[in-house]
Amino acid sequence: MTRTWLVTGVSSGFGRQLAEQLLARGDRVAGTVRRPEAVADLVEAHGDAFSVHLLDLTDTDRIREVVDAAHAWAGRLDVVVSNAGYGLFGAAEELTDEQVRHQLDTNLLGSIQLIRAALPHLRAAGGGRVLQLSSSAGQVAWPGSSLYNAAKWGIEGFCEAVAAEVAPFGVGVTIVEPGGARTDFGHGGLRFADPLAAYDGSPAAAVRAFRDGGPPGVVGDPARMAAAMIASVDQHPAPLRLVLGTDAWTAVTATLEARLAAVLPQREVAASTDA
Incomplete structure (x- = not known):
């Protein structure tokens, strides 16, 4: 079955992998970029099957224009992939107000407006x-990633509620939770706070090492992860969450188990506050 996909951020990382695989199998892709030259090769190779749209997710008005234009180009949209974004790292106190605002405007509000x-x-x-x-990081919080966590936890809550809202219309929503992957995210998709000496040697300072190419020991294969995302579209009902990578599965399950273990003993205290 040939589908039409709208994928944000197709110039690199998972977005690029998705676009390449989808076009290779004969699907149509409307892809968003901030630099058209980054996908010139895909335009040349795939012609009418690939439509490029300029978009910065912080431009709220432009988001709706691009979605409508992609729909008009293809006549329909079968799958919308909200992929574009970046990681912001540093202790909460180290971040500037501008960094905080831009992270949330891009990763949280931009994704919300795209889906809407x-x-x-x-x-x-x-x-x-x-x-x-x-x-x-949408399930697991780490020191030094508080704003990235805030954006990812926020978009997960939004999507989980939306999934229930739109299920009666036949629309499925899947939250993809990859672990580390050998993409160029670590080289261009990470931004850092200026360090404060007060945090030297603290747990939050560990993320500073990522400046030189991302976390060490990353095992995730971005091509396989992209293929799993594509395959999930054929699952009915849609999986609410798709965890990719053994590191992600290990961290997420351990966190959920610890969270439940912390809450279960509070049953009596919770009940004691009932009227």
């Missing part, structure tokens, strides 16, 4: 799928 703009088209078509790229 796409839902009328999917609902009118009687179905479709939304894939929201999150991270194992």
Whole structure:
């Protein structure tokens, strides 16, 4: 079955992998970029099957224009992949107000507005799928990633509620939670706070090592992860979450088990506050 996909951030990372695999199998892709030259090769190779749209997720008005233009280009949208974003790292106190605002405007509000703009088209078509790229950081909080965690936890809560809202219309929502992957995310998708000496040697300072190419020992294969995302669209009902990578699975399950273990003993205290 040939599908039309809208994928944000196709110039690199998972977005690039998705675009390449989808076009190779004969699907149509409307991809967003900030630099058109980054996908010139895909335009040349795939012609009418690939439509390029300029988009910065902090430009809220432009988001709806791009979604509508992608729908008009293809006549329908089958799958919308909210992929574009970046990682911001540093202790909360080290971050500037501008960094905080830009991280949330991009990773959280930009993703929310993209999905909101796409839902009328999917609902009118009687179905479709939304894939929201999150991270194992959407479940696991690490020192030095408080704002990245805030954005990912926020978009996961949004998507989980939206999934229940749009299920009656045949629209599925999947939150993708990859672990570390050998993409260029570590080289261009990471931004850092200026360090404060007060945090030298603290748990939050560990993320400073990522400046030189991302976390060490990354084992995730981005091509396999992209293929798993694509395959998930054929699953019915849509999986609410898709955990990718043994590191992600290990961290997420350990965190959920610890969270439940902390809450279970509070049953009596919780009940004692009932009227």
